[in-house]
Every structure is written in structure tokens, then in C-alpha cells.
Amino acid sequence: MFCQLTETSTFNLLYKGLDVAAKRHQVISNNISNVNTPKFKRQIVTFEDQMAKVFDGKVDLVGKRTEDRHIPIEEISYLDVKPTTITDRIHVMRNDKNNIDIDVEMSDLAKNTMQYQIQATRLAAMFEGVNDVITRGGRV
Amino acid sequence: MNFFSAIDTSATGLTAERLRMDVISNNIANVNTTRTEAGGPFRRQLCIFQARKPHGNWPHTERKNYSEPGKGVRVTAIMEDMAPFKLIYDPNHPDCDKDGYVRMPNINVVHEMVDMITATRAYEANVTCINSAKDIINSALGIGRR
Amino acid sequence: MRVVESNPFSSILRNAQPQQKTNAQELWQGFADRLQGAIDEVDCLEKHSQKMTQDAVLGRVENLHDVMIAAEKARTAMNLTLEVRAKAIESYKEIMRMQF
Numbered sequence: 023m024f025c026q027l028t029e030t031s032t033f034n035l036l037y038k039g040l041d042v043a044a045k046r047h048q049v050i051s052n053n054i055s056n057v058n059t060p061k062f063k064r065q066i067v068t069f070e071d072q073m074a075k076v077f078d079g080k081v082d083l084v085g086k087r088t089e090d091r092h093i094p095i096e097e098i099s100y101l102d103v104k105p106t107t108i109t110d111r112i113h114v115m116r117n118d119k120n121n122i123d124i125d126v127e128m129s130d131l132a133k134n135t136m137q138y139q140i141q142a143t144r145l146a147a148m149f150e151g152v153n154d155v156i157t158r159g160g161r162v
Numbered sequence: 163m164n165f166f167s168a169i170d171t172s173a174t175g176l177t178a179e180r181l182r183m184d185v186i187s188n189n190i191a192n193v194n195t196t197r198t199e200a201g202g203p204f205r206r207q208l209c210i211f212q213a214r215k216p217h218g219n220w221p222h223t224e225r226k227n228y229s230e231p232g233k234g235v236r237v238t239a240i241m242e243d244m245a246p247f248k249l250i251y252d253p254n255h256p257d258c259d260k261d262g263y264v265r266m267p268n269i270n271v272v273h274e275m276v277d278m279i280t281a282t283r284a285y286e287a288n289v290t291c292i293n294s295a296k297d298i299i300n301s302a303l304g305i306g307r308r
Numbered sequence: 309m310r311v312v313e314s315n316p317f318s319s320i321l322r323n324a325q326p327q328q329k330t331n332a333q334e335l336w337q338g339f340a341d342r343l344q345g346a347i348d349e350v351d352c353l354e355k356h357s358q359k360m361t362q363d364a365v366l367g368r369v370e371n372l373h374d375v376m377i378a379a380e381k382a383r384t385a386m387n388l389t390l391e392v393r394a395k396a397i398e399s400y401k402e403i404m405r406m407q408f
Contacts, residue, residue, distance in 0.1 A: 023320055023345070023349055024346070024349050024350065024353060024381070024384070024385035024388065025349075025381075026316060026319040026320055027316045027317070027320065027384060027385070027388065028316065028380075028381055028384060029316075030313060030314055030315075030316050031311045031312070031313050031314070032313060037373075037377065040302075040371070040373045041371060041373075043298070044165070044298065044370075044373070045231075047168050047294065047295060047298060048167060048168045048171065048230075048231045049231040050291070051168040051169075051171040051172050051175075051231075051234075051288075051291045051295070052171050052213075052231040052232045052233070052234060054172070054175060054284070054287045054288055054291050055171055055172060055174055055175025055178070055234040055235045055288060055291075056175070056211070056213050056232070056234070056235050057175075057284050057287065058178075058179070058182070058211055058235075058280065058281070058284055059211040059212065059213050059235055060211065062213050065231060077310065077311050078310050079309040079310050079311070100311055106229070107229055107230075107231060124283065124284065124287055127287070128287055128290065131290065131291060131294050132294075134294075135294040135297050135298060138297075138298045138301060138302075139297065139298075139301040142301040142302055142304055142305055142373065143304065145305055145373075145377070146304055146305045146306070146307065146380075149305070149380045149384060150308070152316060152384055153383075153384055155317065156384070156387045156391050157387065157391065160391060160395055164367050164369075164370070165369060165370060165371050165372045299372055302371075302372040302373040302376055303372070303376065305373060305376040305377060305380060306376050306379055306380055306383075
């Protein structure tokens with residue numbers, strides 16, 4: 023019963039967003055430490071595009087399931103969308119085969135930190151809102 | 163993985179870049195050294211960086227799932243640059259050979275300065291990473307604050 | 309279709325449907341069961357929050373916000389329980405004050 027109090031879709035989305043931002047920070051830190059390592063390829067975390075599609079219900083191809091044993095194709099709830107770390111091998115490389123651009127990483131770092139702070143602040147405000155209702159909702 | 167692991171990763175970057183700075187300073191200091199203990203002029207040194215894997219370097223961890231980011235960087239070796247020495251014609255130098263040529267270290271000061279700037283910039287970037295990690299942890303603590 | 313946003317309190321109220329039973333004994337039993345279930349849930353949340361805190365000290369937790377969110381959920385649930393308890397006792401006293 024109490025879980026329903028906090029687990030609205032916005033809350034779940036914020037919670038997932040925090041997980042993603044924390045993971046992305048680790049990946050960016052790793053990229054920045056390895057800016058001078060030969061043959062190191064940049065890694066990024068993808069999440070927002072997939073989540074936007076699932077959350078809006080605009081998933082491209084949904085497999086029809088008539089049995090439990092049928093393998094689900096793209097039919098996932100927004101709670102199951104996970105961040106994925108992919109290695110970016112495409113972009114321009116330096117002579118030592120390292121493709122990390124320090125400026126891109128620094129700006130990603132700044133954006134990610136602010137994103138985390140936004141989500142944490144909103145989450146705190148949601149908790150405060152529920153608590154406000156609990157303490158003052160019963161009074162006249 | 164601990165929630166401070168991002169700070170550990172940045173710390174490895176700081177250590178590696180600082181080591182690189184030490185090597186570069188040594189190279190620049192020895193730009194005119196014609197005698198070393200091993201005989202012959204000073205050879206340029208360089209750092210070999212290698213990325214740390216998330217589950218360690220043992221062979222049995224090769225098959226583990228690499229959805230985790232790596233743990234930063236490690237300096238595996240400080241090796242000598244096998245480029246040929248510079249030959250300067252100076253017959254009056256005590257270390258010259260029979261033709262009057264002195265072998266000077268294979269260090270290009272401009273090259274070393276550029277490397278030094280790169281190392282400094284990378285060091286500052288790692289420091290910014292650590293500050294961001296602190297900001298992130300502080301905003302997580304703000305979730306419970308009234 | 310887009311995920312629907314639900315009001316947190318309405319989902320609790322929706323579950324508190326009026327019972328069809330007319331037997332007073334069964335009604336009270338149902339209420340007592342609900343109450344016990346709620347108290348068990350608060351206890352469970354508190355234990356989870358304490359376990360997360362211990363894991364944080366022992367270095368086993370991957371993300372700090374997991375710890376904070378577990379603590380906040382436990383605190384909110386406890387808050388709600390305390391308020392409901394206060395209201396229940398207040399209404400009991402109100403009834404006892406009634407004179408016939």
C-alpha cells in the first residue's frame with residue numbers, strides 16, 4: 023500500500039534517470055582518464071531515446087503474444103528500459119587510435135552533473151509534497 | 163562497484179598524468195646530457211598508458227559482461243624512445259667521436275612542451291571530474307533534506 | 309499509448325473499497341487484517357532502509373541515491389502511519405466524549 027504512495031510514473035522515471043546519470047558519470051570519468059591512452063575508444067551511455075519511445079508508446083514493431091512462452095518483441099514496460107553502454111568506434115581518430123575529444127567529454131560531464139542535480143532536486147520535492155499532504159492534509 | 167568508483171577512476175587518471183609530467187620534466191632537464199651511467203647520451207623516455215579493465219587483468223575475467231565502464235588508466239611501463247640520436251658537429255667537445263660528431267639526446271623540447279600542455283589539460287579535466295562526482299553525491303544527499 | 313500518470317493518494321483510496329459484508333465481526337476482522345498488513349509493510353520498508361544504510365557503510369552499495377530514496381520512502385510511510393494513528397485516537401476520544 024505504501025509503495026503506491028511514491029511509485030507514480032514520474033517518480034519511477036526520475037529514479038531511473040538518477041541511475042542512468044550515475045552510470046554515465048562513471049563512463050565519462052573513464053573516458054577522461056583515458057584521454058591519452060593509445061587505442062582507447064570512447065564509450066557512451068544510451069537511454070533517453072529508447073525510454074522516450076517506450077514512454078510515449080511509440081514502439082515501432084510489437085510482436086503479438088498469445089502465449090506466455092512467446093518471446094516478447096519490443097513489448098516492454100517503461101520500468102524495464104535499461105541504460106546501455108556502447109563503444110563508439112566511428113568518430114575521427116588521432117594517430118594513436120584514440121578517439122576521445124576532451125572538450126566533448128567535459129561538456130558531457132557538465133551536462134550530466136546538472137541533469138543529476140535536476141533529477142535529485144525534483145525527487146526530493148516529490149517526497150516533500152507527499153509529506154506535506156500527510157502532515158497538513160488532515161487539518162482544517 | 164562502490165558509489166565512489168568514479169572518483170577512483172579519476173584518481174588513476176591524475177596519477178598517470180602526474181607521472182607523465184615527471185617523465186617530461188626529466189626529459190627536458192636532460193636535453194643536453196651526453197654522458198649517462200649506461201654510457202652514451204640520454205635517451206628520451208616515454209610513458210606507456212593502458213586502460214584498466216572493469217574486472218581486472220586476469221585471463222579468467224575476460225568472459226565477464228563488459229557493461230561496466232573500465233576503472234581508469236595505468237602506466238604499464240616507462241620505456242625509452244629508440245629514435246636515433248641527433249648528431250652535432252663539434253670537434254672540440256670531449257665526447258665527440260673520431261669524425262668530430264657529438265651524439266646528443268633525441269629530445270625535441272617543443273615536442274615535450276606540447277606533451278606537457280596535453281598532460282596538464284588532462285590533469286585539470288580529471289580534477290573537474292572529481293568535483294562533479296562530489297556535486298552528484300551532495301545532490302543525492304539533498305533528497306532527504308527538508 | 310503514453311504512460312498514464314497516477315495520483316499517489318487516489319491509488320490508495322481506490323484500494324480502500326467499502327466492503328460488501330454486513331457481519332460486524334467480519335468487517336472488523338477485515339479492517340484489522342488491513343491494519344496489520346500496513347504495519348508489516350512499514351516495518352518492511354524500515355528494515356530495507358536500514359539494510360541499505362548498512363550496505364552504504366560497508367561499501368556494498370552502487371549508488372548513493374538508492375540509500376536516500378529507501379530512507380525517504382520509509383520515513384514517508386512512517387509519517388503516514390503516525391498521522392493515521394493520531395487521527396484514529398483523536399476520533400476515538402471524540403466518540404468517548406459524546407454524552408447520551
